[in-house]
Amino acid sequence: MPSLAGLFFWMNRKIENINKITITKPLKLDCGKTIKNFPLAYETYGKLNENKDNAILVFHALTGDQFVTGTNPVTNKEGWWVTAVGPGKAIDTDKYFVICANVIGGCMGSLGPKDTNPENNQPYGLDFPVITIKDMVKAQESLLEHLGIKKLLCATGGSMGGMQLLQFCATFPDKAFSAVPIACSSSHSAQNIALNELARQAIMADPVWDNGKYVSKNVQPKNGLAVARMVGHISYLSEKGMQEKFGRKLQEKADYEFSFNADFQVESYLRHQGYAFVERFDANSILYITRAMDYFDLSKQYKGGLVEAFKNQDTKFLVISFSSDWLYTTKENKDIVIALNASGADVSYSEIITDKGHDSFLLNEPEFLKILKGFIDSMYEKFKNEKRI
Amino acid sequence: MKSLKMKKEFKVIAELLPNNTRVLDVGCGDGSLMNFLKEEKNIEVRGLELNQENVQQCIHKGLPVIQGNAETELHQFPDQSFDYVVLSQTLQAFYNPEEVLKNLLRIGKAVVVSIPNFGYWKVRMKLLFFGEMPVTKTLPNTWYNTPNLHMCTIKDLFKFCYEKNINIKQVVGVNEDKTSLIKKNNLEIKNLFSKLGIFLIG
Numbered sequence: 001m002p003s004l005a006g007l008f009f010w011m012n013r014k015i016e017n018i019n020k021i022t023i024t025k026p027l028k029l030d031c032g033k034t035i036k037n038f039p040l041a042y043e044t045y046g047k048l049n050e051n052k053d054n055a056i057l058v059f060h061a062l063t064g065d066q067f068v069t070g071t072n073p074v075t076n077k078e079g080w081w082v083t084a085v086g087p088g089k090a091i092d093t094d095k096y097f098v099i100c101a102n103v104i105g106g107c108m109g110s111l112g113p114k115d116t117n118p119e120n121n122q123p124y125g126l127d128f129p130v131i132t133i134k135d136m137v138k139a140q141e142s143l144l145e146h147l148g149i150k151k152l153l154c155a156t157g158g159s160m161g162g163m164q165l166l167q168f169c170a171t172f173p174d175k176a177f178s179a180v181p182i183a184c185s186s187s188h189s190a191q192n193i194a195l196n197e198l199a200r201q202a203i204m205a206d207p208v209w210d211n212g213k214y215v216s217k218n219v220q221p222k223n224g225l226a227v228a229r230m231v232g233h234i235s236y237l238s239e240k241g242m243q244e245k246f247g248r249k250l251q252e253k254a255d256y257e258f259s260f261n262a263d264f265q266v267e268s269y270l271r272h273q274g275y276a277f278v279e280r281f282d283a284n285s286i287l288y289i290t291r292a293m294d295y296f297d298l299s300k301q302y303k304g305g306l307v308e309a310f311k312n313q314d315t316k317f318l319v320i321s322f323s324s325d326w327l328y329t330t331k332e333n334k335d336i337v338i339a340l341n342a343s344g345a346d347v348s349y350s351e352i353i354t355d356k357g358h359d360s361f362l363l364n365e366p367e368f369l370k371i372l373k374g375f376i377d378s379m380y381e382k383f384k385n386e387k388r389i
Numbered sequence: 390m391k392s393l394k395m396k397k398e399f400k401v402i403a404e405l406l407p408n409n410t411r412v413l414d415v416g417c418g419d420g421s422l423m424n425f426l427k428e429e430k431n432i433e434v435r436g437l438e439l440n441q442e443n444v445q446q447c448i449h450k451g452l453p454v455i456q457g458n459a460e461t462e463l464h465q466f467p468d469q470s471f472d473y474v475v476l477s478q479t480l481q482a483f484y485n486p487e488e489v490l491k492n493l494l495r496i497g498k499a500v501v502v503s504i505p506n507f508g509y510w511k512v513r514m515k516l517l518f519f520g521e522m523p524v525t526k527t528l529p530n531t532w533y534n535t536p537n538l539h540m541c542t543i544k545d546l547f548k549f550c551y552e553k554n555i556n557i558k559q560v561v562g563v564n565e566d567k568t569s570l571i572k573k574n575n576l577e578i579k580n581l582f583s584k585l586g587i588f589l590i591g
């Protein structure tokens with residue numbers, strides 16, 4: 001078993017080898033600070049065709065990264081959206097050119113709190129500026145410029161990825177021919193802020209966290225971070241789904257142990273998910289990214305609210321929600337549809353009936369994948385025709 | 390062209406709708422009417438549909454559709470946001486058809502609504518001579534599994550519009566392949582011989 005410090009070193013070395021651009025253009029952040037000459041890590045799948053009309057931008061969620069499909073070269077695990085993206089899949093990489101960038105504030109190669117602050121040659125830690133969803137999206141727009149893509153065939157993302165997408169469409173109304181926001185919200189709810197706060201408090205309560213200064217000591221507040229991840233995992237499932245998956249089943253034992261070890265399978269699952277996570281994610285990144293989610297309120301950015309945010313949209317939308325998702329509910333997704341409708345945008349909506357909760361968008365949900373594929377393929381035909389005319 | 394297979398009702402509805410307009414099809418099914426309107430009349434279409442399978446099919450055809458229930462979800466469409474709203478043979482299936490119609494007239498500058506005519510002579514005969522609830526081609530369900538809660542006749546809908554001060558612009562009766570204009574002076578006879586009534590109101 002390698003030491004955690006060793007593991008970090010090894011991961012950092014691998015991170016050195018991933019695709020990155022340096023964004024030289026200064027980016028004025030919502031918090032007032034400006035960043036420049038910063039790295040944005042990204043990955044692409046498939047080939048950009050000659051007309052450059054087959055590009056699909058994927059925005060990742062809170063704990064995701066740019067490695068959408070195939071094998072993540074840093075963790076050696078499967079990409080996070082391997083169910084939907086790949087050769088012959090709903091987002092077919094034989095046909096489309098798929099781009100995904102690591103968000104700023106993240107820890108997979110884009111500028112984040114574990115990077116070195118040029119002002120004092122120390123890891124940023126809490127000196128890293130607080131970033132917003134809008135900041136993340138602006139950075140990614142620079143990547144499209146770098147790749148020479150004027151208009152995307154489609155942009156999509158689930159959860160925080162969907163929030164980035166809504167922001168992207170509002171800020172850059174002519175950059176995407178079509179958009180599929182999945183299981184998301186136009187403003188973070190009190191319940192979601194509360195859950196994020198729980199995650200942050202768990203990290204900050206870990207003495208190893210040390211006000212975010214753990215990075216220079218090559219350690220990680222893994223107990224706090226693991227708890228933060230467990231909170232997340234509970235919120236990604238549904239009550240029914242969890243009951244069906246785990247019930248009261250015991251973990252490789254015939255009876256209670258009368259101890260506080262993981263007697264129940266559900267406990268064992270949470271512990272496994274929690275401690276697997278600390279090996280691939282930076283605790284300070286969780287603080288920064290959850291903050292960005294909490295600050296997200298698209299209607300607040302525009303006088304006249306959400307309807308105004310979507311005004312003058314030519315983008316064709318498909319909003320998708322999942323019936324058992326209590327984190328980003330059908331109601332919240334429908335509010336997006338209502339606003340899009342009111343602004344006169346071209347919008348479709350589907351609610352997928354499932355017990356699998358918020359996680360559904362990452363799973364093999366046939367109805368969901370069918371509708372995603374149908375939409376993107378039909379949009380490609382339209383986009384090609386429009387370009388021809 | 391798919392339009393060849395389109396049923397007579399949709400052809401009549403399509404004829405009522407001018408080119409280059411904006412139309413909401415409430416209960417749009419698999420999108421066959423929307424597809425026709427889009428391809429043949431350059432109409433900007435939107436659909437509202439409850440059934441997942443149908444929603445799937447519309448999206449595969451590149452037709453914008455919102456999955457939802459017209460009974461409860463029409464509020465999401467702003468006032469006068471469409472030139473026309475179409476409601477094909479579902480008015481009778483709502484709990485509150487009056488409320489739905491009111492909403493349709495709010496959303497559209499005009500509304501096309503079609504109803505299976507309970508005044509059609511075969512329907513009347515079935516009840517009169519056999520004493521049974523009618524089962525016909527346009528009303529294929531039996532009493533215990535029919536989705537139709539508020540059956541009405543062409544004459545009923547005429548009366549309804551007068552009472553509620555809803556302007557009737559045109560009414561077309563459909564019987565198999567034949568269509569005819571229905572006016573006040575031929576209402577009784579057309580109410581007997583039309584299987585469907587298609588109303589342009591608002």
